[in-house]
Amino acid sequence: MPALLLALGDDEPGGDAAQARPHPPPGVVTLRVGGRPHHIGDGRTHARTHVILLVDDLHVRVVDAVTGELLRELIVDPTRDYQPRNKRKPPNL
Incomplete structure (x- = not known):
């Protein structure tokens, strides 16, 4: 069954943000997989946009989260x- 995660940032008092850990740059969300953090870039265009992660x-x-538009x-x-976003073009064969 897919998991639904609402990524609104961790600036709520008493939450995980109370721990000393670096914040990712704007336009990046962090997802833990197998206990390790993985940073997923959405691009500067979507910085500070509230997103939902469907995992x-x-x-x-x-x-x-507002429009339902698939960002990535x-x-x-x-x-x-x-x-990475993999924006590189494949080589011409």
Whole structure:
């Protein structure tokens, strides 16, 4: 069953933000997979946008919480802490 996570930031008092840990840059959400944090970049365009993460194992969808627009879809690579956007064009064959 897919998990539904609402990512609104961790600036609430008494929450996990009370622990000393670095915050990701704007436009990045952090998802823990197997106990390790993985940073998912949404881009500066979507910085400070409240998002919903739809998670099914390693398959993740990042959706705008207000409009429902799909911002990003990816499969988390557990060997990488930062999940790149893969905007590179494939080589011409």
